Amino acid sequence: MISSHARTPARPILVVDDDRKIVQLVRAYLEREGFSVVTAATGREALETARAARPALIVLDLMLPELDGIEVCRIVRRESDVPILMLSARSSVADRIRGIDQGADDYLPKPFSPAELVVRVKAILRRAPADPLAGTPDQTELRHGDLVIDLERYEVRQAGRAVPLTNVEFRLLAALVQAGGRVLSRDQLLTLLYGQDEGEVLDRTVDVHVGRLRDKLNDSADRPRYVATVRGVGYRATTPETSAEGPSEASPETSAEASAEVAAEASAEAAADA
Secondary structure (H helix, E strand, C coil): CCCHHHCCCCCCEEEECCCHHHHHHHHHHHHHCCCCEEEECCHHHHHHHHHHHCCCEEEEECCCCCCCHHHHHHHHHHHCCCCEEEEECCCCHHHHHHHHHCCCCEEEECCCCHHHHHHHHHHHHHCCCCCHHHCCCCCCEEEECCEEEECCCCEEEECCEEECCCHHHHHHHHHHHHCCCCCEEHHHHHHHHHCCCCCCCCCHHHHHHHHHHHHHHCCCCCCCCCEEEECCCEEEECCHHHHHHCCCCCCCCCHHHHHHHHHHHHHHHHHHHC
């Protein structure tokens, strides 16, 4: 039974996997919890179904015929901010970072527990759009420089221009702005974004999301207008004084740098095991 904190969305969950047994299993567990489900077996079919069904969330396998999950994720993210839970038999750190870097909201390695998948689906849906970051009933809009953050519509406008952000990117920006210049550590941000039950999420995930957010806002880690890095601690929203000062207190941890470093660590681990 779905609790009031995890209401069943009117739109379906799209499950994409070319393994029929996995699709049937995931579908059975989701439908048992009250979710409606649509499915796809190939990358191209996934895109067609996503456009037609407008799902509330996509469970997306990485290894797909025609178009792989990374390419599907990239295309979907250009067209929509629908949450994406990526599945893959590849469980290395580098693969997880790659999925997050392309716009996935969460990553579940195979083999997985269907019950855990349902918990993660509920957690993602619980965070969008009504969640603790949505402010009080009297606070429906945040302003930060030339940014206007609409907490009810989940929209961000920069100097009047709409900025398409994913659910996680929006929540990240809102959390930093609501902190009013206070530094939020990576652990704090991970808890805000993924909840207490997300122990498998890497702290590097925050760096990847910050890098993508900066790219979309045309922000610079060297001369931050919106998000400043605090070395060894985390991130904070800029203040008028710090944004005018120029360079941030810390060197940037862009998504590319984070991905490269994690990939290098994974390679080193593999070499050590060989």
